[in-house]
Amino acid sequence: MEQEQNMSLEELRQLATEAFKNGYMPDVSSFSEADARFLLSEMVIFNRALCARNQKLREQTANLERRLAEAEAQAKQHQMKPTLQALEQSEQNLAEEFYALQLLQQVSTELIQAEDDRDLNEKILDAALSITRADYASLQLFFQDRGESGELELLAHRGFTEQAADFWKRVTPTNRSSCGRALRSRQRVIVSDVTTCGFLNGKDEQEAYLQNGIRAVQSTPLLSRSGTLIGMFSTHWSQPYSLGERTVRHLDILARLAADLIDRKHKKAESERLMKELTEREALHKAIFDNAPEGIVVCDRQARILMANPAAEALYNRPVPYGQGVESHSSLYIMRPEGTIHDPHELPLSRSALHGETCRQEELRIEWPDGQQRWVLVNSEPILDAEGERSGAVAIFQDITPIKKLEQARQEDEEKFAKAFFNNPGFMFISEAGSGRIIEANEAYFHLTGFTRDEVIGHSTLELGIISQEQRQMIAGTVLAEDGVSNQGVSVRRKSGETRQTIFSVDVITMGGQQYFVGTGLDITDQVQAEAALQRAKEQAEAANRAKSEFLSNMSHEIRTPMNGIMGMIQLARMKTKESKTKEYLGYASEASDHLLELINDVLDLSKIEAGKLEPNIQSLRLREVVMSSMELLAVKAREKSIELEHRIEDNVPDQLMGDPGHLRQVLMNLLNNAVKFTDRGWVRLSVSRDSSPASRDKAVRLRFQVQDTGIGIPEGIQDKIFKSFEQVKTSHHTKYGGTGLGLSISRRLVELMNGNIRVDSREGEGSTFTFTIELGMAKPESGEKEVSP
Numbered sequence: 187m188e189q190e191q192n193m194s195l196e197e198l199r200q201l202a203t204e205a206f207k208n209g210y211m212p213d214v215s216s217f218s219e220a221d222a223r224f225l226l227s228e229m230v231i232f233n234r235a236l237c238a239r240n241q242k243l244r245e246q247t248a249n250l251e252r253r254l255a256e257a258e259a260q261a262k263q264h265q266m267k268p269t270l271q272a273l274e275q276s277e278q279n280l281a282e283e284f285y286a287l288q289l290l291q292q293v294s295t296e297l298i299q300a301e302d303d304r305d306l307n308e309k310i311l312d313a314a315l316s317i318t319r320a321d322y323a324s325l326q327l328f329f330q331d332r333g334e335s336g337e338l339e340l341l342a343h344r345g346f347t348e349q350a351a352d353f354w355k356r357v358t359p360t361n362r363s364s365c366g367r368a369l370r371s372r373q374r375v376i377v378s379d380v381t382t383c384g385f386l387n388g389k390d391e392q393e394a395y396l397q398n399g400i401r402a403v404q405s406t407p408l409l410s411r412s413g414t415l416i417g418m419f420s421t422h423w424s425q426p427y428s429l430g431e432r433t434v435r436h437l438d439i440l441a442r443l444a445a446d447l448i449d450r451k452h453k454k455a456e457s458e459r460l461m462k463e464l465t466e467r468e469a470l471h472k473a474i475f476d477n478a479p480e481g482i483v484v485c486d487r488q489a490r491i492l493m494a495n496p497a498a499e500a501l502y503n504r505p506v507p508y509g510q511g512v513e514s515h516s517s518l519y520i521m522r523p524e525g526t527i528h529d530p531h532e533l534p535l536s537r538s539a540l541h542g543e544t545c546r547q548e549e550l551r552i553e554w555p556d557g558q559q560r561w562v563l564v565n566s567e568p569i570l571d572a573e574g575e576r577s578g579a580v581a582i583f584q585d586i587t588p589i590k591k592l593e594q595a596r597q598e599d600e601e602k603f604a605k606a607f608f609n610n611p612g613f614m615f616i617s618e619a620g621s622g623r624i625i626e627a628n629e630a631y632f633h634l635t636g637f638t639r640d641e642v643i644g645h646s647t648l649e650l651g652i653i654s655q656e657q658r659q660m661i662a663g664t665v666l667a668e669d670g671v672s673n674q675g676v677s678v679r680r681k682s683g684e685t686r687q688t689i690f691s692v693d694v695i696t697m698g699g700q701q702y703f704v705g706t707g708l709d710i711t712d713q714v715q716a717e718a719a720l721q722r723a724k725e726q727a728e729a730a731n732r733a734k735s736e737f738l739s740n741m742s743h744e745i746r747t748p749m750n751g752i753m754g755m756i757q758l759a760r761m762k763t764k765e766s767k768t769k770e771y772l773g774y775a776s777e778a779s780d781h782l783l784e785l786i787n788d789v790l791d792l793s794k795i796e797a798g799k800l801e802p803n804i805q806s807l808r809l810r811e812v813v814m815s816s817m818e819l820l821a822v823k824a825r826e827k828s829i830e831l832e833h834r835i836e837d838n839v840p841d842q843l844m845g846d847p848g849h850l851r852q853v854l855m856n857l858l859n860n861a862v863k864f865t866d867r868g869w870v871r872l873s874v875s876r877d878s879s880p881a882s883r884d885k886a887v888r889l890r891f892q893v894q895d896t897g898i899g900i901p902e903g904i905q906d907k908i909f910k911s912f913e914q915v916k917t918s919h920h921t922k923y924g925g926t927g928l929g930l931s932i933s934r935r936l937v938e939l940m941n942g943n944i945r946v947d948s949r950e951g952e953g954s955t956f957t958f959t960i961e962l963g964m965a966k967p968e969s970g971e972k973e974v975s976p
Contacts, residue, residue, distance in 0.1 A: 304342070306447060306448070306451065307325050307341050307342035308342060310325055310419060310440075310444045311323040311324075311325055311342055311343070311344045311419070312344075313440055313444075314419055314421050314437075314440060315344060315421065317433060317436045317437060317440060318404070318421045318429070318433055318437065320421035320422055320423050320427075321345060321399075321422060321423055321424045322343070322344055322345035322346060322400065322421065322422035322423075322424075323343065323344040323345070323419065323420065323421050323422070324340060324342070324343040324344070324346065324354065324365075324419065324420050324422075325340075325341050325342045325343070325417065325418075325419045326338040326339060326340050326341060326354075326357065326365065326417050326418045326419070326420075327339050327341050327416070327417045327448075328369075328415045328416060328417050328418070330415075333358055335358065335359045336358075336359070336369075336415075337356055337357065337358050338356070338357040338358075338365060338369060338417070338418055339355070339356060340354055340355045340356075340357075341417075345422075346398070347398060349397075349398070350394065350398040353394050353398075357369065357418075361391065362385060362386065362389045362390075362391045363386075363391040363394075363395075363403075363405075364376075364377050364403045364404065364405040364420060365405040365418050365420050366391075367385065367405070368405040368406070368407050368418060369407070369415070369418065372407050372409065372413075372415060373407065374404065374405065374406045374407065374434075374437070375404065375405045376403075376404045376429055377402060377403045377404070378402050378426055378427060378428045378429075379401060379402060379426040380392055380395045380396060380400060380401050380402065380403065381396070381401070395422075399424050400422045400423070400424065401423060401424060401425050401426050401427070402422065402423040402425065402426050402427035402428075403420060403421070403422045403423070404420060404421055404429060404437070405418055405419075405420040406418065406419055406420070406437050406438075406440075406441045407441070408441055408444055408445035408448060409441075409445055410445055410446075410449045411446070411449075416445050416448050416449055416452075417445075417448060419441070419444065475493075475495050476495055476496060477496075478495055478497055479497055480497060480582050480583060480584045480585075481494070481495065481497045481498030481499075481500075481501040481502075481562075481582070481583035481584075481585075482494070482495045482497070482498055482580065482581070482582055482583075483495075483498050483535060483580070483581045483583070484569075484578060484579075484580050485535060485539050485578050485579055485580075486539065486577070486578045487539055487540070487576055487577055487578050487579075488511070488512065488539070488540075489511075489512040489515075489530075489535065489536040489539040489540055489579070490508075490509050490510060490511060490512070491506060491507060491508050491509070491510070491514075491515075492508070492509070492578070494506045494508075497583075498583060501552060501560065501562065501583055501585055502518050502552060503552075503554040503555065504517065504518055504519065504554075504555065505517075506518075512530050512531060512536050512540070513530055514530075515530035515533055515535075515536065516530050518552065519552060519553040519554075520533060520550055520551070520552055521550065521551040521552070521553060521559075522550065522551070523549050523550070523551060525551065528550065533550075534548050534550075534564045534565075534566040534581055535564075535566045535579055535581040537566070538566040538567055538568045538579035538580075538581070539568065539576075539578055539579035542568045542576050543568075544566070544567040544568070545564065545565065545566045545567070545581075546565055547563060547564075547565065548563070548564045548565075549561065549562070549563055549564075549586070550562050550564055560585055560587045561585070561586045561587045561589075561590045562583045562584060562585055562586060563583075563584045563586045564581055564582070564583055564584075565581065565582050565584075566579055566580065566581035566582070567579065567580065607626075607628055608628045608629065609628070610628055610630060610706070611630060612630055612706055612707055612708045613627070613628065613630040613631035613633075613634045613688075613690075613706070613707055613708070613709070614627065614628045614630070614631060614704075614705065614706045614707075615627040615628075615631050615704075615705050616702055616703070616704050616705075617646070617647075617702065617703045617705070618700070618701075618702060618703075619662070619665075619666065619694065619700075619701035619702055619703055620701070621646060622646035622647060622648060622658065622662070623644055623645060623646050624642055624643060624644070624645060624646065624647070625643065625644075625702070626643070627639070627642055627643070634678060634680070634686060634688070634709050635650070635652050635678065635680055635681060636680040636681035636682055636684075637650060637652075637681050646658075650681075651679055652678055652679055652680075653676060653677070653678060653679070657676055657677070661674065661676070661692065662703075665692050665694060665703060666694065666701075669693075669694055670691070670692055670693040670694055671691060671692050672691045673689055673690075673691060674689065674690060674691065674692070675687065675688070675689050676688050676689075676690060676707075678709075686709055686711045687709075687710055687711045687714045688707050688708065688709055688710060688711075689707055689708055689710050690705050690706060690707020690708070691705070691706055691707065692704065692705045749779070749782065752779055753776065753779045756772055756775050756776050756779060757776065759772050760772040760773065760776065802845075802846040802849060802939055802940065803846045803848060803849075804844060804845060804846060804963070805844070805845075805846070805847070806842065806843075806844060806965050807843055807844070807845055807846075807847040807850070807962075808841055808842060808843075809835070809839065809840070809841050809843055809874070809889075809962075810835060810841050812847050812850055812851050812854070813833055813835065813854065813872065813874065814833075815851065816851050816854040816855050816858060816872075817831060817833055817858070817872065819855065820855070820858050820859060820862050823859075823862050824862050824870065827862065827865070827866065828867070829862065829865050829866075829867060829868060829869055829870060830868070830869035830870070831858075831862070831869070831870050832869060832870070832871045832872070833871070833872040833873070833874075834871070834872075834873045834874070835873075835874045836873075836874065836875040836876065838875075838876055839874055839875060839876055839889065840887060840964065842965040842966075843887070843962040843963060843964065843965050844962060844963030844964070844965045845940065845960070845962040845963065846939075846940065849936045849939065849940065850940070850960070852932070852933075852936060853891075853933045853936050853937060853958065854872070854891070854893075856929040856930065856932065856933045857893040857933065857956050857958075858870065858872065858893060859929075860929065860930070860956075861893050861894075861895035861897065861954070861956075862895075864895065864897035864898050864954075865895045865896055865897035865898075865953075866897070866898075867896070868895070868896025868897070868953070869895070869896055870893070870894070870895045870896075871892075871893075871894045871895075872891070872892070872893050872894075873891075873892045873894075874889060874890070874891055874892075875889070875890050875892075876888070876889060876890070877889060877890040877959045879959075881961050882941060882961060883961075885963060885964045886961050886962065886963050886964060887961070887962055887963075887964055888942075888959055888960070888961050889959065889960055889961075889962060890957065890958075890959050891957070891958050891959070891960070892955060892956070892957045893955070893956045893957075894953065894954070894955045894956075895953050895954055895955075896952075896953040897953050897954060898950070898951065899948045899949050899950040899951050899952050899953055899954055900946065900948040900950065900954055901950050902948075902949075902950070905946055905948060908930050908946065909930050909931055909933075909934040909944065910931055933958075937958045937959075937960060940960040940961060940962070941960065941961040942958055942959045942960035942961060943958065943959060944956065944957070944958035944959075945957055945958075
């Protein structure tokens, strides 16, 4: 207060002026000094109070503003939370969008860089799984040419079991799955929950989804830029799942990218395939062109030769004038059929190239430098471009020289046939198969029948009475059924009524679509008569031979009985005499008598066989006893020559059999005796086994006997003769052993009598093997004997 009292007037006025300006007091410039001072004092007091209050208000205001700011901040924070959340969501969405775009960019790069179709398929599935966060994925390729509306074929999958893959291996538009529905509509199909989907309710496809753990599925068609369906990729979830707009948009991008890449790769593969086919076709055409047996020549529209294959060059046998004018064709020496040089402008190839003419089956001749000529058959026609304009011509040359030679040979053959036909000493004729009318015959036929040519030609043998109707029908039927007859005997009636015996053959030929008989034959009347006389003489000789054989057979006992007596007396004389010289002479006589008896036995046996009186004596026999008895009879002789005599019978050979033991023993003795006789060192072996060929009757067995030796052997050139009667091996090694030459012949007859055969394998100086098979009946085994099964 004292401070305000001590203020000068000027200071107060200044303070009042500021207060007046601020609207706190009136203008005091007109007041007196006292009034003004009083008023100013009061105003100072008020101002001070006012200032204090203002300060307080300012503090309160600041506090309020602070609180208001805090309140506003709090309020602002509450109001911006949805916005912040939206911004945060947008930021997250942008991040996910950026990630998805980066993923699609990466997938695009990987798909473009895929090495093959399988790699591309796998990358498409990986991208689909990443975008949709699905559990399974599948990729299918569409084939329009399968069925009426096409078919989807499963190419690759992720997570499918073999059962699921097999179920969706083939999908047609009638399939009720999501991909089947998408196939029909060509639009994406989304199933958020398989269990609530209407078009799947109660269907096999719904059951298949659920069995494989699939609750949600989407199928996106892969369409080319032109809208053509290429394939389908599907993703599957194990839980119900709904796709967002962003995921759907990304699937669209992936579908477009995958469709473009698959379409591009398929087009590239198709282009490569077409290029390969074109290359192969060009190679094929070139191979055909180069290796064609016919000559091929191509020229331009001015008839200048552009191409000629090796066959054409070989056919010309001259340098081909490539690229030269039409006149150059004269250097190829192409001639007309009559042999004159052909005008180059008139050649078939030139006419086709210059005038568009098509030439067919024209014959030409080509002369080679050595003067040889070849016949060719030419076909030529013009070559037209895409606009139908003539661009050149092509000609094909076929070498018909062999055909021409064949025609010439045929003409020569016809001339030869005519000569052979008309000059043949045997009769020949040609007649129509149906009517029997004779259209040609030779002089021998006219001579045989006694008719003239005018009387025969145009008439049948029935009309002329040459053969009977029965013979004609029989011969014609046989010829048509068997396409001919050979060496048929026919009686021919001559014009004079005489009958002649003929033998002829008939063949069927076809000329002009009609069948003809061509007959050839001989008049054998004289031969028939001679043969009849010869047959009578043969019958008489055979009767005499049988009488001789019967005589020898009947004389068997009368001859053998005195012979046995002589041999017995010689043996008694040797036993009684003590003089060595006499014993020596009697020994010679005994050997001679043995040899004589062997000769008599062989001759008598052979006579019995030829007389048909040698009959088998079928009875029960023991095979091993027969073999042993044969071996024992020759054992002494074998020991004297110091050779081994062996035998072996296989275990599967039955012992109790039915047959002729005498005949079997005789064959064995003959073979074993020869083996011992012609073996000076080594061994003789008899082996018996079962033969693999079947027997000709039931309850029978075929046995194989082999007699082997290490003797002197038999020359190869005469092995087929030793089984003939009175045949011996005539060599210096064999003649010293003697013999009648009847043993093997008799053995062969006896073996054949036992339904068998015999043969020999031998090498001179190394030994022989005689093998024979016979057929014996199976006998019922005696008590206690084990039966051997066949």
